[in-house]
Amino acid sequence: MRTKLLHIIILILFIKTPCHSSSIKLLAIDPPTITADGNTIYCPQTYTKIAENVIITHDPSETATDAVYIQIASGYVNGQDILKLNDAYSASNPSIESFFYPSEGKLKLYNPSGALIPYTDFTEAIEAVEFFNSSATPSGSRSFSISIGIGNLSYLPRNGHYYEYVSSYGITWTSAKYEAGIRKYYGLQGYLATLTSADEAQLAGAQAPGTGWIGGTDEQSEGTWRWVTGPEGLENGGNGRTFWIGRSNGTATAPDFFANWNNNEPNHNIQAFKPNGENYAHITAPVIGRPGAWNDLSNEGDPPGNYHPRGYIVEYGGMPGDPVLQLSASTTLTIPQITGTTPASRCGSGSVTLKATASAGTISWYDAPAEGNLLATAESFTTPVLSTTTSYYAQVADCVSSRTEVTATIHTIPVLNITTTTVPLCETEKATLIASTNAGIINWYASETDTIILGTGAQFTTPALTENTTYYAEGINNGCSSGIRIPVNIIVYPKPDVTDETVILCKGSEAELDAASTGMRYLWSTGATSQQITVNTAGTYTVVITNQNNCSSRKTIIVSEHNLPEINYIDVNETTVVIYPKKEESYFEYSIDGINYQNSNVFFNAPSGLNTAYIRETNLCSTATKEFIVLVVPKFFTPNNDSFNDRWEINGLSFYPKASVKIFDRYGKLISILNSNNPGWDGTYHKTMLPAADYWYVLKIDDSETEKRGHFSLKR
Structure with a gap:
């Protein structure tokens, strides 16, 4: 059996020359090439072929190979995506079987007996390979690489590179770098993989x-991580391309801005068995962190365990002098999705235009969520004339499962009804305006064009108004207006002008209360309906006064009963007089001459002699009087017969029949005795004029009063 491990087969042909001599010619076998079509749409949960029109060209001397590998090169979702041979093909071609590697997303086509399979048979088998995704809502796209070269390599269509995992338990990083560098794949130079992107x-x-x-x-x-192998390793004078600065909290750098470190890596872990720390990138064991993520290790790696080296990744492609190969073909399945919809609405019957966008494929419009009628094929769809809300469905390509509802909404134009457009109102009162609509809500405004909504609802209560005012109602249903706003006019009528009063009721008498507004209707709190009423008790009385516009005002009259004044007693101290009422009230006024009244009951400098005390109620309900006497002792007198102050006498003494006044000189000699019959002294003793001097007196009103002593001067 021929082996695929030979890249060049040397055929030694013995060709007879006319001279019967022989020569040896070396013929190189050209590597095979493959092309395929297959950029199609994938509908969820369907089995879809990944390629068609597969063409494999090969050297005439090499017509068969042992296996073909088809890999989901990008977008692979482990646990959802699978590749398999079509069931009908497998049933009729038992010599070719398939095996899917879930961890790699790769399908192997091969003969279970180990026999080589002609390229022509592989062409038909590749066209029978199907893709399936188990999710009801897959997304994105899947690219597939179809590789016919030797070995179980992975091919990335985006950059045309090949990737090979080489198992070598315990190998160091430096040895892996060397061994990767001497590997070849159909003339492509190998190197330790430089993974500069997510795919x-x-x-x-x-x-x-x-x-x-x-x-x-x-x-x-x-802390400065570089790619030092492959095309990236040739950059910066052979120092390599920087892709990461720092440790686990570091930063990916230009131009790739990509790194795939595992959790908390790199960490430059230093231990006894690795005193120089960790300086080499390694793909972590799948059981640790994220599958395919990186960590840093020492050159030898950790002792046997999850961090012990098990091999290396070789990348082929992109090196200077590499040949151009076509050992792999690539196809794509795009999973179309409705990525956005634009529903539409209108007011009243008519047509609307609905829109939808998709990630790929043509959009078709249907009138049902399944089956139904095809209505249009475009991103936009204009409906027929509609009178009710209707749903339509946008679908991508032939994927029925992608149908997405898009609604054409027909909003009812509201019809507004206001039974009363003129509302009478009494000033300072509020009006409740009422309207109705067949759809939506009612907004109330201050004018035909104002945008400020004063209230919303079937009822709107105005603020207290003092003048004629107009409000406007408009029906709104999802932005659809009832049309021109309907005015509601409020006619404001004045209320009767009233002033509250306080009326004084003199105790024991009556008071007349007056509503004070003529020609109106009256209702007193007593039940009376006349303009005036008479009351004889204190209290609060109200009267509702209603005018011809049926507007009412309430007047309050407080009737306050005042007591009648009575004098209890009068206190006289020389010229100071205090009048004491039997019951003190704030509305009492006091006087000692009947002319001048004051709030205070205390009077100073009262005249000597007989006086009258007065207490009156301020509203003149009544006045109480009582006489009192003020005795003023003169300080001096001048008995010189000028008819002015010729006698010394106490004015008012005549009102006290039991009173007596004894006058003494400075030696205590009794000079004269005064009483009510003899109230004055002329300055003589037995008709002889006494000299100017000070004289003393003893005053006694009656037997119950104490004596009052003092002195006065006789001046000549």
Whole structure:
């Protein structure tokens, strides 16, 4: 059996020359090439062929191979995506079987007996391979690489590179770098993989059959990670391309801005068995963190366990001098989705335009969520004339499961009804305006064009109004207006002008209360309906006064009963007089001359002699009087017969019949005795004029009063 491990087969042909001599010619076998069509749409949960029009060209001397590999190169979702041979094809072609590797997303086509399979048979088998996704809502796209080259390599259509996992238990990073560098694939130079993008990391890392070294290191400068292999390793004068600065909290750098470190990596872990720390990039074992993610290890790796080296990843492609190969073909299945819809609405009957966008494929419009009639094929769809809300369904390509409801909403134009458009109102009162509509809500405004909504609802209560005012109602249903706003006019009538009063009721008498507004209707709190009423008790009385516009005001009259004044007694101290009522009231006024009244009951400098005390109620309900006497003792007198102050006498003494006044000189000699019959002294003793001097007196009103002593001067 021929082996595919030979890239060049040397055929030694013995060709007879006319001279019967022989010569040896070396013929190189051209590598096979493959092309395929297959950029199609995938509908969820269907089995869809990934390729058609597959063409494999090959050297005439090499017509068969042992296996073909088809891999989901990008977008692979482990646990949902599978590849398999069509059931009908498998039933009729038992010589070709398939095996799917879920961890890699790769399908192998091969003969179970190990026999080689002609390329022509593989062409038909590849066209029978189907893709299936188990999710009802898959997304994105899937690219497939169909590889006919030797070995179980992965192919990334985006960059045309191949990836190979090489198992080598315990190999160091430096040995892996060397061994990867001497590997060839159909003339392509191998190198430790440089994973500069997410799809590379997915294909060569998460989908790789094992863990292993990759071409990143920070051995030149701690914390500065570079790709030092492959095309990236040739950059910067051979120092390599920087892709990460720092440790686990570091930053991916230009131009790729990509790194796939595992949780808390890199950490440059230093231990006794690795005193120099960790300076080499390695794809972590699948059981640790995220599948395909990286960590940093020492050159030898950790002792046997999850962090012990098990191999390395070789990448082929992109090196200077690499040949151009076509060992793989790529196809794509795009999973179309409705990515956005634009429903539409209108007011009243008519047509609307609905819109939808899709990730791929043509949009078709239907009138049912399944089956139904095809109405249009475009991103936009204009409905027929509609009178009610109707749902339509946008579908991508032939994927019925992608149908998405898009609603054409027909809003009813509201009809507004207001039974009373003129409302009478009494000033300072509120009006409740009422309207109705067949759909939506009612907004109330202050004018025909105002945008400020004063209230919403079938009823609107105005503020208290003092003048004629107009409000406007409009029906609104989901933005649809009832049309021109309907005015409601409020006619404001004045209320009767009233002033509250307080009326004084003199105790024991009557008071007349007056509503004070003529020609109106009256209703007193007593039940009376006349303009005036008479009351004889204190209290609060109200009267509702209603005018011809049926507007009412309430007047309050407080009737306050005042007591009649009575004098209890009068206290006289020389010229100071205090009048004491039997019951003191704030509305009492006091006087000692009947002319001048004051609020205070205390009077100073009262005249000597007989006086009258007065207490009156301020509203003149009544006045009480009582006489009192003020005795004023003169301080001096001048008995010189000028008819002015010729006698010394106490004015008012005549009102006290039991009173007596004894006058003494300075030696205590009794000079004269005064009484009510003899109230004055002329300055003589036995008709002899006494000299100017001070004289003393003893005053006694009656037997119950104490004596009052003092002195006065006789001046000549």
